[in-house]
Every structure is written in C-alpha cells, then in structure tokens.
Amino acid sequence: MDAQTNTFEVVIVGGGSAGCGVAASLLKRDPSLSIAIIEPSTQHYYQPAWTLVGAGEFEANKTVRDMADCIPSGVTWLKAAATTFDPANHQVHTDHLGAVTYQYLIVCPGLTLNWDAIKGLKESLGMYGVTSNYRYDLAPYTWELVKKFHSGTAIFTQPAMPIKCAGAPQKAMYLSCSHWEHRGLLSGINVDFHNAGGVLFGVKDYVEPLMQYVRRYGAHLNFNSTLIEVDGPKKTAVFQIKDADGNTTIQSKRFDMLHVVPPQTAPAFIKASPLANADGWVEVDQHTLQHVRFPNIFGLGDATSTPNAKTLAAVRKQVVIVAENLLALKAGQAMPSRYDGYGSCPLTVEKGKIILAEFGYGGKLVPTFNWDSTKPRWSAWILKKYILPTVYWRLMLKGREWLARCGACG
Template sequence: DAGYDLSGLLPRLQQRWQQAPQAAADTAPLAPTQRYDVLVVGGGAAGCAVTASLLRRNPQLRIALIEPREQHYYQPGWTLVGAGVFDRAQTERPMARCIPHGAQWLHAAVAGFEPEQQRVVLEDGNRVGYRALIVCPGLTLDWDGIDGLRQTLGKHGVTSNYQFELAPYTWQLVQNLRRGRALFTQPPMPIKCAGAPQKAMYLSCDWWQKQGVLKDIEVEFCSAGGVLFGVADFVPPLMQYVERYGARLNFNHTLTAVDGPGHKAWFRQVDAEGKASVVEKDFDFLHVVPPQRAPEFIRQSPLANADGWLEADHETLRHPRFGNIFSLGDVCAAPNAKTAAAVRKQAPVVAENVLAVLAGRGPRALYDGYGSCPLTVERGKVVLAEFGYGGKLLPTFPLDPTVPRRLAWELKVKLMPRIYFDLMLRGHEWLAAPKRLPHDPVPVDAPAACNFEQEKGK
C-alpha cells in the first residue's frame, strides 16, 4: 500500500514472525536471481586480494564482490596511528578505489546462504547465484561483550586502536598521561592481530620513557590468555621489553566491565586451580581490545562450525561439506593468525583452488598457515614474527627473526602500506607463491563443476 515491493523479503519475514509454516516460506515468490562464475562476500583485505588474484589468472571470469561499506581500511596501521607515527587518513581509501578492476561491486549486505541452491541471500531479499563462492567478510568486534564499554569509549581515558575513530584518541591520551595507572587488555582468542594489544603497550611505554614520565606510571598488561605470545620463540625478546618498561603481566585476566566516569575496570581472574574471582582495578588510561567473533550471518549459517567460524580445510581452505565454497581471512576457521599477512598468502591459494574446482578438478594449492606479526617493541625497532601452523618459524629474510631490527621497522612503516594498497589488493603476489601438490588430485564431483553455459541457457 505504501508503494514498496517487499515480496523478496517475504520468506525471511514469515520465518521471523513464525506465523506461517516453513513450506509456505519456501514457496514464496522470489526476485530474479543473478548468477556469476565467482561470488565474493566481503570487500576487506581478503575479498579484494582474492578477487584481484582470480582476475589476474583469468580476466574473463564473471566475478561479483558483495560489500556494503563505502570505505576500505588498512587496519594494521591503526596501532601506528595510536602511537603518533601515522595519520589516520593514511589508513583509509574509498572502497571504489580498492575493488579490483573487472569485478562488479554489489553494494549490499549478506543475510544468509543457500548452498544447496548455490545462492546468497541479500538483506533486501534478493538472491545472487554462483558457481563458486568465496566467503571472507572479516569478523565482528563485540563491544557489548564488556559491560559499560560502549558508553565510555572515546572518553574518560578509555580507548582502543581497534577502531578507526578511536586510534587518534589513544595518541592524545598517551601524550597527556604523566602519572597514574595504564591498563592494556587482551580478550580470549581468537582475535585479529594477536600481537596488537601488547604493541599498543610497547609504543606507549616507549613514548613515556622518552618523556621521562614512565617511572611515575604503573603499566599493567591484562590478558585472558596464559602466555605473552603464542609462539614461544618470540617470548624471550618480548620479555626483555616488558622488563625494560617495568610492565606487570596479569595472565588469565578477562575484562568484563568498565566504569568510565569512575575510572574502574573489573576482570575475571582464573587461578591455577581453575577457581574464578573478580578483580577490581583503578585506571587513568585504559586501552581495550574487545572480544571478537564471526558475524551473525555467518554464525547462523549452514557454513559455520560449532564455534561460529566458517569451516575450511586447513590447507586448501575449501569447505569440507560444500566443494565449491572457500574462505580466507579473519572469518576462516583455520587455526592461523588472523592478520593481513596471512591473507597475502591465502589469496593465491584460494584463487588457484577456485579455478581448479571451476574446471572440474580438485584443489592442489596448499596454505601452510603463514602469518606475520610485526611486533613494534619501540619506535624504530620491530620483532618481525613470521610463523605457520604449529608455531613453525617461516622467516622471509635470512636473519634471526627474534632480534628487534630497524630494518623491520622501515618495512612496516614505509613499505607495508604501499605493498598492501598497491600490490596485494591488485593481485601482485610478492613472495606469496603457494605450495602445490605435485599432481592434480582425482577430479571431484562438486556442484561448481556444472556447465555454466547450460545454467545460463536454462
């Protein structure tokens, strides 16, 4: 009556209202379905990089990339924004400039998946079909997972480098703090860039030390985990900086609530016997890293595992139950570090394996779990932690990776943003060639191997 056609939304509305049987929803009228060779969900680092890698291998592919946001962010740079090294504008570009040339940008959000029909459901109810699907929407920062946090973010000394708008506030707080208690938190794993919580601490302490005020600041690192860093080889050099800055390590401390105006924070502490208690801490400066999880439309989909992340074989990154669906980036359930460096190695693997499946063959490119965490331990020096599955060290350069180096700082500050925007997002796979099986596996019977021309004919 109001002049809007809601027929595409009818199945979802009926399910939500629970006023009609599921059979009625299944037979509701649907909008015409567009179909593509490859459909990519997510226009972040993973989505743009894998799309560009595909198009460099086969420019004739019909690819659509679904992404609702207008802006694209270089998130690894936000730690440096919070330390006064980068300007926030250096980490942002319009999404239109980042979508690879040759791909169609569907400016929309995804609501669900219909893998048996090879379709993705958009929030407006429309369906988009595919021969192969790549799912990489990133993860969700759960700011509401900590009581009182959302109401006090960006004021009362509470900040986070995990949000574009707040990183400059971190730098403002660091410059203004002269005495008191500074708390840095880390939530339970998995999180994106597991080293970022402590990188904020190191760079802040380095500044306070150079200003001669660190002796008057009580620094504490409160981590939900039981170790400083997940790869044991890098713990000794990091501990040298913890001691240098006089920081106190509080392991098995999970931030649960914040009172910004009262400058108080509460943590759930678990002792060696597994007994939990609540610890209250005052603060003058609080850098928070929120708990993180897969987006809701992933968690509630048939593609998710029991923990809500998108299922994937750890080597081929293919879904174990749907042979024409792949994932990479932060949403992927593979047990690798969730970093942009991991995406740089994952994108060629997924691109080659998607093309193999489209051709009716099995995947042969393998991902070794590579991830990199440039640990900025002070201004001018970085411990370049590069590792794969099981904590295996995978250094790019023939140097001891546990030694803090100025060369690694130059790489992170001067080269990595350009490598990210101008190379990785454009399909230039610098030092990223995937390992491959020696021979093509036996062809698999996957839905994506159907004849697309016959599909279009129908």
C-alpha cells in the same frame, strides 16, 4: 552477470582485504571471469597501521579509502549485506538485493568486534581515558592520551583468542611505554597488561624477546585476567581472574588510561549458517581452504576455522591459495596449492624497532628473510611503516602478489 537473475561465476562475500585481494588475484589469472563482491560498507581500511596511528607514527586518514576505489576493476560491487546462505541452490541472500546465484562462492566477511561483551565499554570509549586502536576513530585518541600522559596507571587489555592480530594488544603497550621512556616519564607510570590467556605470545620462540621489553618497561603482567566491565566516569576497570584450579575472583582497578581490545567472534550470519562449524567459523580444510562439506565454496581471512594467526599477512598468502585452487577445481584439475598456516605479526616493541614474528601451523618459524626473526630490527620497522602500506594499496589489491607465496605452496 545475468542482470535478471544476479548470477555470477564467482561470488565473494566481504569486500575487505581478503575479498578485494582474492578478486584481484582471480582476475589476474582469468580476466574473463564474472565476479561479484557483496559488501555493504562504503569505506575500506588498512587496519594494520592503526597501531602506529595510536603511537603518533601514522596518519589515520592514510588508512582509509573509498570502497569504490578498492573493488578491482571488472568486479561487480553489490552494495548489500549477506544475510543467509543456501548452498543447495548455490545462492546467497542479501538484505535488499535479493538472492545472488553463484557457481563458486568465496566467504571472507572478517570477524565481529563484540564491544557489547564488556559492560559499560561502549558508553566510555573515546572519553575518560578509555580507548582502543581497534577502531579507526579511536586510534588518534590513543595517541592524544599517550602524549599527554605524565603519571598514573595505564592499563592495556587482551581478550580471549581468537582475535585479529594477536600481538596488537601488547603492541599498544610497548609503543606507549617507548614514548614515555623517551620522555623520561616511565618511572612515574604504572603499566598493567591484563591478558585473558595464559601466555604472553602463542609462539614460544618470541616470548623471551618480548619479556625483555616487558622487564625494560616495568610492565606488570596479569594472565587469565579478563576485562568484564568499565566504569568510565569512575575510571574503574573490572576483571574476572581465574586461578590454576579454575576458580574465579572479581577485581576492580583504577586507571588513568585504559586501552581495550574487545572480544571477537565470527559474524552472526556466519554462525547461523550451514557453512559454520560448531564454534561458528566457516569450516574449511586448513590447507586447501575449500569448504569441508560444499566443494564449490572456499573461505579465507578472519572468519575461517583455520588455526592460523588472524593477520593481514595470512590473508596475503591465502588469496593465492584460493585463487589457484578455485580455478583448478573449475577446470576439473587437482588443486595445486596448500596453505602452511603462515601468519606474521610485526611486534612494535619500541619506536623504530620491530620483532617481525613469522610462523606457520604448529608455531613453526617461517621467516621471509634470511635473519633471526626473534631480534628487534630497524629494517622491520621500515618494512611495516613505509613499505607494507604501499604493497597493500598498490600491489595486493591489484592482484600483484609480492611475497605472497608460502613455503608449502605447490
């Protein structure tokens, strides 16, 4: 870095899984690089475990660490928020550190949870039986509700795509039902799943295995049903329901427990930037992850336009693609690596068993292990609960790329 001009070879916007992971992978390949991460948050979260926190299977405090401990050694942490991009001058402007100049830019700020899109939701969260595993402070409240729940109506919602971890809304439902089933309470509980989309899961091979659990738990599926309002004190949820002809009706439902997943969008500063496509996402080539208009810019993670599932497993593969392709570009060589759209969603269908859904572009199944990935397995539960958190903290954030190559990588 040039201390006077805030200039770096590589600037990374976002210090989450993608930002820290790709910084570590770059330094593994070239320790001489000057790299900066622009990130305002002081805490770093391992979000995939929050579903388990909401089921009493993981401790919330084990999912958070100080950001200072997660920024890779040798990387400059700029404790600021990116506000605008000036790709013509190779600069990122920040809220209080001025302009940061780069030779190469990597954009991975994650996405925004739009709690305000649902009327009354923010005022009700954490009270009245309204919760969400998509927030660190609320996942423990989910478990408090589940373990005290004996009868009544439990509603679980899923917004329109894209969202991070598309299976998480129903995972909350399955794990809650598994607990109630084990305690012999399920017959007295009415379970409703309201999905803004038209299918249970986007990859058809996994739909019937999941439907077996829907039937087992007696859950009622409501498709094309979008949560638009919550009245916590009155314990009422309001849904907009669309029929086959596109006509909409409004329906109110009483609840005793309501697990909400909010709509999700690209961050506002990304939407308003020259890096965005018409839908507001960082516009990159879906295979090279290079920006389609600005060759010295790459993107990865949840904020990009790539049509893959927005999961940590996808990021784990993408960091390798970006690191190798950026360094090849820097060296004047052809970019060697291609992303195949890999994403993984460990579907926690019951306590102790997971359907480890793994798929790439076009819904192609790309299992890591030599097994039928549509079958629920105890070994996949062990992988998610015990192995993957360790892989994240000790390997991925340190540039050690265990199971991080996709089938189409060069």
